[in-house]
Amino acid sequence: MKQITLCCIALFIAFSAVGQNSKNDIDGLFSEWKKPNNPGGVVMVTHKNQIIFSHAYGLANIPYRIPNDKETIFNVGSISKQFTAMGIVLLQLEGKLSVDDAIQKYLPEMPQFKQTITIRHLLHHTSGLRSSPELFGLAGWRDGDAITNEDVYRYLAKQVDLNFEPGSEYMYSNSGYILLAKIIENVTKQDFKSWMKENIFLPFQMNATFIEEDCSKLISNTAVSYTEIEPSVFKTIENNDLTYGASNVYSTSTDLLKWAKNFYETPKEWQTAFTMLETLEVLNSGRKNNYAFGIFVDDFFGNRRVQHTGAIAGFRSILYCYPDEDLEIVILSNFTSNQLFKIADQISQLFLDNKSIAKKEEIAINPVKLNSEVLKKHEGLYWNDTDNYSRKIYFENDTLWYLRSNNKKSPLLPISETEFQMGGINEKLVIKFEDHSNTMKLISSDNSILKFKKYEYNVPTPKELKSYTGTYYSPELETSYTISLKDGKLYGYHSRFGEFEIRILKKDVLDWSGMSISKHIRDKKGNVLGFKITLNRIRNLWFEKKQTL
Structure with a gap:
């Protein structure tokens, strides 16, 4: 064969010079939000301590035709995590806890796993704890079922295994931040919402920011969340996630800008706290993890960035801060959209130089x-x-x-x-x-x-198919699944989900209609003892076979 050369060339993206920026450049990115009788959101951009762009679009409430404005309150979803993390940082600085303490010191009801989980692991999403939304889904809870912190604590206290050894991997987990909220309550002996307001929101004059997990409360000036079910037809999405610590902070664009400014212009008395918030740590393998304490610390084409996004019910939120450029971008929306991340990057490009080094790597192969x-x-x-x-x-x-x-x-x-x-x-x-x-x-x-x-994949015999049938129970989730055989095919059943088809990928590895994978464990005689199931942020959760069909 002749010599073959593979070229790996970084994608070139045009960046605009700051002098070319205009309000029209940003406004033009939100044409979808300008349609009549649509929900929308608020966009604010500051650069070098100047408000470059500030605009509200669409309706906060469609039936009452209440428009969004710059003081409209939105649920910011997972942007909430950085405030919970700051609460932990303050308690560390006050000497009331250490981020390297085992979590059982403050949460004695949590099981003793084979490896120690520290508060630091919770902050970095490296604990190995299974994430609560997936746990509830597997347990049979449906979208729309109300889930509280107490529900999460009850399930986590029953867990006997982890997804992985703490510190060995990064896997985003709401469970960790819900536990951090409980640690703050146990240490301070105060209600989480009140303590956070007193110690974080009010000191930064974030007067419109608060935590509220009860979506049934009517709160003035708060946007309603929507999803588009057909062109220009919207449906309200109720927020039934009643947890706090990982989400359910409500805020405004102006309050979030006050907060983000501290990543590049920090008051002297808060410098240590914000430095700690940006703490990065490598995994056990030595590989980098760019999730600090409640925030991602990464770069955008060579520009250092502190950022987080949020999604809950129909709310979407983005908070980007480029500390070296004194640039902040806040986008808050009250309807579902996957385009906001792309738009936030496009806004970033209007103000930033491409500082990344274009790599052209020629790999000669003979x-x-x-x-x-x-x-x-x-x-x-x-x-x-x-x-x-x-x-x-x-x-x-x-x-x-x-x-x-x-x-x-x-x-x-x-x-x-x-x-x-x-x-x-x-x-x-x-x-x-x-x-x-x-x-x-x-x-x-x-x-x-x-x-x-x-x-090797071999078509299973009727006897092999029959061996998978039965009722399987998880003591960690207190729920059962039944696998049955009909017309030569396997089907799963749960009392809340109904019936679904199961396909064999390989011997003892089954695909549950794309929802999850079960790996079946046999004894020495070949009898199925149970299965370990994996989906999204859950790995190898055990279900024991209780009955053969």
């Missing part, structure tokens, strides 16, 4: 000549047991191919008999086959490794 017999021995199906998906390796037209589940494929260019460079992509990925262990490793440019195990 593929070795391998005969078809050598290539074909790597063919097969390979399973990633961590993230529960498979990849197919197959030989065609003198080339070994890597096939993804979406039917997209990449050629594998041989470096040696067992190592291949993946072609057709803009990054360096190496595939290494270990024949003695039937393992395939995918090695990225940062040396992170994904492991795949070779397996």
Whole structure:
């Protein structure tokens, strides 16, 4: 084969000079919010201590035709987490707790796991605790069921395992921040909402900001949240998440700007606290985690950024701060939209230079000549047991191919008999086959490794299908699922979800209609003892087989 060169070139994005900025540039990004009788939101941008843009769009309440304005109050969703984190920081600075304390010191009802979870783990989303929305969903709670902090505490106190060893991974978890709120209450002996107002919101003159988990209360000047069910037809979305600590802070664009300003112009008495809020830490492996204490600390094309977003019911919120540029962007909306993140980035580009170094990495490869017999021995199906998906390796037209589940494929260019460079992509990925262990490793440019195990898929026999049937119970969730066999197919059933089809991916690994994956455990005689289920932010939660059908 001839030498093949793979070029990895960073995507070029045009950035506007600050002098070219205008209100029209920003206003033009919100054309969808200008339609009559639509909900909308509020956008505020400050740069170098000057308000560059401030505008409200649409209706806060459609039936009463109340418009949004700059003092309209919105639920800011997960932006709330940074205020909870600041509460922990203040208690640390007062010597009332340490972020390196085990959580059981303040939450004695929490189980003792195999590894210690510290407050720091909760702050960084590295605790391994399963996230509460997914726990409730798996337990049978529906969208619309009211969930309180007490409900979350009750479920977390029953957990016996974690998703992973604390500190080994980052996995966003609302559970951790709900527990942080309880720690603040237990340490201060005060109601969380009152303590936060007294110690954080009022000192920063965030007079319109408060915590409210009871959505049934009528609060003046607060926007109603909506979703669009068909063009220009909107439906109210009630917020039935009654938890606090992870969400349910209500605020205005002006109050959030007061807060964000502290990331680059901090009062002397708050400098230590805000520095601590930006604390980053590496994982046990040494890899970087860019989630600090309730905020992401990252960069946007080389510009350092402190940011968080929020989504709850129909509310969407964005808070971007670029401390080195004295730039703040706040977008608050009262209807569901996935475009706000893109728009926030476009606004950022209007004010920032592209400081990232355009990388052009030429990777020269001299593929070795391998005969078809050598290539074909790597063919097969390979399973990633961590993230529960498979990849197919197959030989065609003198080339070994890597096939993804979406039917997209990449050629594998041989470096040696067992190592291949993946072609057709803009990054360096190496595939290494270990024949003695039937393992395939995918090695990225940062040396992170994904492991795949070779397996064979065989159509299950009626006896094998029958072995999966039965009723399975989780003491951690206090709920049961039943798996039955009908007309040669497996079906799951839950009293609140009804029936759904179950498909076998490989022996003892079952797909629950794309909702989750169950891995069935057998005894030495081949009898199914139960299964471990994985979905989103839950891994390997145990269900014991209680009855065979």
